[in-house]
Amino acid sequence: MSTMRLIDGAEAHAPSGRPLAVVDVDEVVLQFIAPLAAFLERHGFRLEPRSFAITGNVTKIGGGQAIPSALVKELIDAFFRAEVESQPPVEGAVAALTRLAAYADVVLLTNVPAAQAERRAAHLGRLGLALPMIANEGSKGPALATLATAARARASGCPVIFVDDGPNHLAAARQAVEAIRLVHFVADPAWFAMAPEVGGTWLRTRDWGTVERAIGGLIGGDEAGLPIVGGGADA
Numbered sequence: 001m002s003t004m005r006l007i008d009g010a011e012a013h014a015p016s017g018r019p020l021a022v023v024d025v026d027e028v029v030l031q032f033i034a035p036l037a038a039f040l041e042r043h044g045f046r047l048e049p050r051s052f053a054i055t056g057n058v059t060k061i062g063g064g065q066a067i068p069s070a071l072v073k074e075l076i077d078a079f080f081r082a083e084v085e086s087q088p089p090v091e092g093a094v095a096a097l098t099r100l101a102a103y104a105d106v107v108l109l110t111n112v113p114a115a116q117a118e119r120r121a122a123h124l125g126r127l128g129l130a131l132p133m134i135a136n137e138g139s140k141g142p143a144l145a146t147l148a149t150a151a152r153a154r155a156s157g158c159p160v161i162f163v164d165d166g167p168n169h170l171a172a173a174r175q176a177v178e179a180i181r182l183v184h185f186v187a188d189p190a191w192f193a194m195a196p197e198v199g200g201t202w203l204r205t206r207d208w209g210t211v212e213r214a215i216g217g218l219i220g221g222d223e224a225g226l227p228i229v230g231g232g233a234d235a
């Protein structure tokens with residue numbers, strides 16, 4: 001039975017006064033790149049790992065040219081309609097988030113298409129997660145600002161952590177929330193290697209154990225010796 005709660009925007013989250021961890025879903029909690037690439041192959045397209053972007057890197061199998069961005073968007077929408085309930089979890093994510101939720105408010109902030117949000121929440125619930133989830137559109141800055149303001153109104157100086165694979169979302173978070181701890185997390189090894197550096201990043205990793213230790217150290221007040229840039233899962 002699903003215990004995930006799809007909540008109606010950032011205003012709907014009532015902070016408990018504990019530290020706040022806001023966590024993206026695609027390529028952070030659920031695999032995205034690998035199942036998207038497999039879906040594209042089944043439909044005659046290929047995702048070329050040439051740079052950290054989907055648009056501009058999808059080609060028709062047998063042709064070399066990148067397909068137009070409007071078609072990429074259609075294919076991604078089709079991917080979510082077909083696969084939103086079968087995206088595999090990222091290794092270690094469910095266990096780490098479950099432990100983290102024992103001492104922090106964990107909120108999932110995902111840009112899944114609104115039409116698939118309920119199905120995503122149900123899928124995450126079946127994987128064993130019991131967390132609030134917000135279906136966002138566009139920049140994540142405004143939702144993060146609302147969540148952080150409410151958390152710090154309840155508990156001043158409350159640590160706020162944001163975990164996402166998207167450089168644009170991380171940059172928006174840095175602008176939107178003072179002293180936010182940015183975790184740049186990309187599960188896929190090839191895409192992790194291609195991900196551009198984001199200024200102000202606190203931790204860069206593809207390993208949930210590393211994230212959990214860093215957040216535990218932060219919340220426990222013991223940051224000494226923590227890496228600014230973490231290794232990959234194999235490091």
Ligand SMILES: [Mg+2]
Nearest residue numbers: 024026027165
């Ligand atoms: Mg993502």
